Amino acid sequence: MFRIEDQTEINTLFNGFLDMMFLMKVxxxxxxFQYAAANDSALKFAGIKRDVIGKFMEEVLDRKLAEELQEVYEQAVFSEESIQFETETFHKGILQTAVTCLTPIHNxxxxxxxxxxxxxxxxxxxxIAEKLERSEEQYRILYAEQKNAESLLIGQKLILEMIAKGCSLKDVFKAISLNFEAAMPQSEVCIHLANERDKRLEYFYSANLSESFIQDIHQIEISSAEExxxxxxxxxxxxxxMDIGKELKNDKKKRMALQHGVRACWSNPILSSSNQLLGILAVYFKAPSSPDEKEWGTMEAFSHLAGLAIEQKQKEEALRKSEAKFRAMTENVTDLxxxxxxxxxxxxxxPSYKLIFGAEANLGxxxxxxxxxxxxxAVSDKFRDLLNDKKPLEVQFRYLHADGxxxxxxxxxxPVLKESGDIENIxxxxxxxxxxNKHKELIKRMxxxxxxxxxxxxxxxxxxFEGHLRNAENKSQQLGVLFLDLDRFxxxxxxxxxxxxxxxxKEVSLRLKLFTRGFGRVYRMSGDEFTIILEDINEEKLKRKMTNLLEIFSEPIFIKDEMIHITAxxxxxIFPLDGHDPKALLKNADLAMYRAKEDGKNTYQYYKSALDSNSYERLLMENELHxxxxxxxxxxxxxPRFSIDRTSIIALEALIRWKHPRWGMISPGEFIPLAEETGLITKIGAWVIRTACRQTKEWMDNGYPPVRIAINLxxxxxxxxxxVASIQSVxxxxxxxxxxVELEITESTLMKYEETILFSIEQLKKMGVHFALDDFGTGYSSMGYLKKFHIDTLKIDQSFIRGIGTExxxxxxxxxxITLAHSLKxxxxxxxxxxxxxxxYLKEKNCNEIQGFYTCRPMEAExxxxxxxxxxxxVKAIKPITV
Known part of the structure; x- marks a missing residue:
């Protein structure tokens, strides 16, 4: 069916209407009021373009008209019935009158x-009505002045009746010619219709002109050069x-007219009610002739009647096309x-009834x-509502197909309303x-x-989750929220x-589903993370359930002849003890899960407010960090990073510091984790890259020996x-x-996001950027990682350096x-x-570079x-070595 949101379907429906149709959003x-849709008639006759869709009424209409409509539109919003009113506007200098029917649409x-x-x-x-009134008035005046004009008035009234009855143009023009020629016996009338596209007049009707003359005047150019x-x-x-032999300058046309015995021609334009050219009423005479006042009035009257007839036929043709369009739309659309x-x-x-229901409809x-x-x-109630309210409504229901x-x-x-306001039909x-609906259900499941x-x-x-919380609150019950992460998955x-x-x-999910049957619900959040909602719990019940839950993981899993032991x-x-909204409860369960990880895994932990005791300080620091x-x-x-012989500065590692105006120097260990958690690290990291690169280039421009800048990512x-694009831009x-430039990445990051970051590393290395693997030895990465990512430098974690000589x-x-790095070059x-x-020790083992307090502490740029x-x-500093 047609929905307000579907502009294409609205336009398809609207475009069948000859009247202008607008859909305005409240x-x-x-x-x-905002334009939501408009049909072709609106775009053609209202002088607006398709780009008005989405604009407001005051942006499209002139101020006076917009103010006039605003009051009526506001009234319609709060009205139960349609409102009808008349407006007058100027379009292309012509006064236009329109009747608007404004119907409110409710949700x-x-x-x-x-x-x-x-x-x-x-x-x-x-x-036309006004002109008819004026015509009748003119006829009355003529009759009063000259009684012998009675037959002319009768003829004109007959012509009006023919127009009203829809007689053919040829019949109407025949009546016009006969009546005109009866009024002026020496005249011969010819009517041409205007072809505006080709700028020509085309012969249409004459009662008495010869065929040869008609052939010569069949096509006449519309031009100022014509006479x-x-x-x-x-x-x-x-x-x-008045006298073609004396007045017509075109010799060829003069000879043609005189050859046919035509000595005078009166030409009068036939105009529409909107002053558009419809044709020409031409009167020919065998002798020189000029119109007197009475004859001039007769020519004007019959030109007016010809115009009425042409306009009437144009409207009938437009109506016929409109009906044909509606029939074509009705007969061919798939909608019923x-x-x-x-x-x-x-x-x-x-016809689509048979396509949908498999049989012809039984009318009646x-x-x-x-x-x-x-x-x-339900459908009967809706139908009664429509009859009572006389407003459109929507309904869904099931209907029997022919196959059962x-x-x-x-x-x-x-509803389609009569003029009286009663419903004619629906x-x-x-x-x-x-x-x-089937697809909707499938999409919903997906x-x-x-x-x-x-x-x-x-x-x-x-x-x-909100529904579970409301239910627990209404019943004054406690709710348990469990955040579960599989260990070593x-x-x-x-x-x-x-x-x-x-x-x-899949096996873990099946066990969790069986565990929650009857008193809870389990969800897979992502990867190996699950959440469980336990309803109507207390301290004793929750303790028992948690014991049962851990027992689920005590049983091994058998898959493909493999026996797997997995823990969680x-x-x-707990609601309401640990929070009243989903976000807080989930966050607190997550915090408790990490405490369980820290306690050795394969266990559970309740959330304790102490876990979040520094929340205020963290919030304050987060605000300041912004x-x-x-x-x-x-x-x-x-x-600096020195060569092992301490003769060359190979690289400088950029290390961020925060100098707070009140708190003084803040250690990166305090604010970097917070920046990671809140997402501010991307903004801070971008600042570090830009600042470090700018400083390095400044040193090079000042004549200092070039050294590589190492930046942690x-x-x-x-x-x-x-x-990649942002680094390239910097x-x-x-x-x-x-x-x-050397970018440092930790071993744990490399392992966790290897597939995600591989593309970025490859693109940056193609540019010439170097990569160092920081904290190497703590993440248990394999040689495969080092080969796959083409790492340039390994940095031995300081925890191993600290134990040299003692451990x-x-x-x-x-x-x-050191041996591994050298073997991989x-x-x-x-x-x-x-x-x-x-x-x-490191020098003895041929380590390439050293970094630490033994050689130099981190220092300001100066x-x-x-x-x-x-x-x-x-010793002259040299360029960074490339291994």
């Missing part, structure tokens, strides 16, 4: 959402040639169109005959939505159900494959879609060559990493070097410049 509680809540404006241009009909009919058509004014009488009997159905039956018995009461099954129908019923536009496990998903959890995926991992998730860490929050960049509170320190930054802006294992790990850097013993200058006096 905005600002009925104070403003299911009874609110007026749209106004349907049907605008009928009555300018021509009003003008008779063509000139009259061009100027819209009469042209009188039905006409009912006020008792509900079917008077007409479009009630539309309830084949309606599903369960739907009859029921089809779901969506219908819009619209038009119903309907369509089969059986398949659409949108709200996890495709792997069949469990409701995160969206379902979000929308259902990534190991299963990596070692046995994702398809195997999917089978594990579970966080628990303004840190704008307030110029962030700064960079730089820590967070996981969030790597997950940005525009990371390099172009600062002019720093990409080979002097045998740490020394061995450091040695192994990678540069290797030792972080956190603080003692001479550590330095000597102090780094002094360091470089002092170092240059001893």
């Amino acid at each position: 905005v600002d509680e009925g104070k403003r 299911q809540q009874g609110e007026c959402t749209h106004l349907l404006a049907s605008v009928k241009d009555v300018t021509e009909s009003k003008s 008779s009919c063509g000139r009259a058509a061009f100027t819209y004014k009469s042209v009188i040639l 169109i039905v006409t009912l009488d006020t008792s509900g009997k079917v008077k007409y159905t479009s 039956n009630s539309f309830l005959t084949y309606t599903h018995p369960e739907d009859i009461p 099954h029921y089809v779901t129908i969506e219908a819009r019923a619209m 038009v119903v536009v309907a369509r089969d939505i059986t398949e659409r 949108a709200y159900q996890d495709q792997l496990t069949g469990l409701p998903n995160r969206r379902s959890f979000t929308e259902e 990534k190991f299963i995926n990596d070692s046995l494959g994702h398809s195997f991992g999917d089978l594990v998730l 860490s579970i966080g628990v929050s 303004g840190a960049i704008e307030n110029d509170e962030l700064l960079l320190h730089y820590q 967070s996981a969030r930054q790597f997950l940005q879609r525009d990371l 390099l172009k802006e600062t002019g720093l060559p990409p080979e002097f 045998t294992d740490d020394s061995a790990i450091a040695t192994a990493i 990678m540069n290797v850097v030792a972080e956190g070097v603080e003692t001479e013993e550590q330095y000597n 102090k780094i410049e002094l360091l470089i200058i002092n170092h240059m006096t001893k």
Whole structure:
């Protein structure tokens, strides 16, 4: 069926109407009105374009008309009935009169959402009526002045009756010719119709002109160069040639006229009520002749009658085309169109009835005959409402198909009113939505159900949680919210494959579903995360349920001859003790789950407010962090990386600091995790990249030996879609060559997001940017990772460097990493070097670079410049090495 939101269908329906149709959206509680749709007639005759759709009435109409309509439109919003009124406007300098019928359209809540404006241009009909009145007045004057004109008046009245009855143009023009020639016996009348497209007059009718003369005047150019009919058509004014032999300048046309015995020609334009050229009334004489006042009046009167006849036929043709368009639309649209009488009997159905229901309609039956018995009461109520309210309404119901099954129908019923306001009949536009409903159900299942496990998903959890909370609140019950994360599930995926991992998730989902049967609901949030809502719980019941839940994971899972033991860490929050809204309860359960992870996994933890005791301080710091960049509170320190012989500065690592105006210098360990959590890290990270690159290029421009700048990137930054483009933009802006940039990424980030960030790394390396793997040795990555990502530099985590000389294992790990890096032709850097013993060991093992307090602490840019200058006096700094 046709919906207000579907402009295409509205236009399809509207465009069948000859009248102008506008659909106006009600905005600002009925104070403003926005164009939602307009039919072809509106665009053609109202002088507006398609781009008005979406604009407000006051933006389209002139101020006076908009103010006039505003009052009526506001009245219509709060009216139950249609409002009809008349307006007068000027269009292209012509006064136009229109009658508007304004119908309010309400939604299911009874609110007026749209106004349907049907605008009928009555300018021509009003003008014709006025001209008829003037004609009759002219005839009365003629009759009073000269009684022998009675026969002429009778003839003219006969012509008016012929026009009113819809006689053919040829018959009407014949009557005009005979009456005119009877009034002026020496005249011969000819009527030409205007072809505006070709700028020509085309012969249409003459009662007495010879065939040869008609052939010569069959086509006449509309032009100022013409001297008779063509000139009259061009100027819209009469042209009188009293003596063709003396007055006509065109010798060829003069000879032609005289050859046919024509000595005089009177040409009078036939104009429409809107002053458009319709044709020419031409009167020919065998002798020179000029019209007197009476004859002039006769010619004007018959020209007027000819104009009325032509306009009437044009309207009939337009109506015929409109009816043909409606019939074509009705007969060919797939939507079903039905006409009912006020008792509900079917008077007409479009051919699509058989396509939808498999049989021809039985006209005369009630539309309830084949309606599903369960739907009859609701449909009957709707029908009674339509009869009482006389307003369109919508309904869905099931209707019997010829083969015995029921089809779901969506219908819009619209009353057709008589002038008295009573309902004449009801038009119903309907369509089969059986398949659409099936697809809707399928889409709903896909949108709200996890495709792997069949469990409701995160969206379902979000929308259902409110209902669970309201139910618990109304019954004064407690509600348990469980956040569950499988332990070491990534190991299963990596070692046995994702398809195997999917089978594990299916088995876990089945066990959780059985666990919650009868008193709760389980959802798969993402990956290996689940939430469970437990209803009507107390402390004892919840404790018992949590014990049962852990027992579920004590049983091994058997898949493809593999026996898998899997555990879970579970966080628990309770409504109303730990929060009153879904967001707070879920967050608190999540916090408790992380505490369970920290406590060794395979356990559960209740949320305790102590977990969130620093919430106020964190909120305060978050607010301050938002303004840190704008307030110029962030700064960079730089820590050099030296060659193992300490003769060359290989790189400078950019390290962010926050100098707060009240709190002083804040450690990155305090605000970087918060920035990661809130998403501010992307904004801060972008500032670090731009500032570090600008500073490095400035040192190069000032003549300092070029060194590579090392910049740490967070996981969030790597997950940005525009990371590569933004770095490319910074390099172009600062002019720093990409080979002097080294991006540091942690081993844990590389492992967690390997597929996501691989593309970004490849693109940046193609540009010439270097990559270092930070904290190497803590994330258990394999050699495959190092080869796959083409890492340039490994940075040994300082936890292993710290144990050199005291912890045998740490020394061995450091040695192994150095050997591994060299075997893969990678540069290797030792972080956190603080003692001479550590330095000597690393030098002995051929570590390439060192970084730490043993050589230099992080310093401001100004102090780094002094360091470089002092170092240059001893050993010339060289370009970064490439291994």
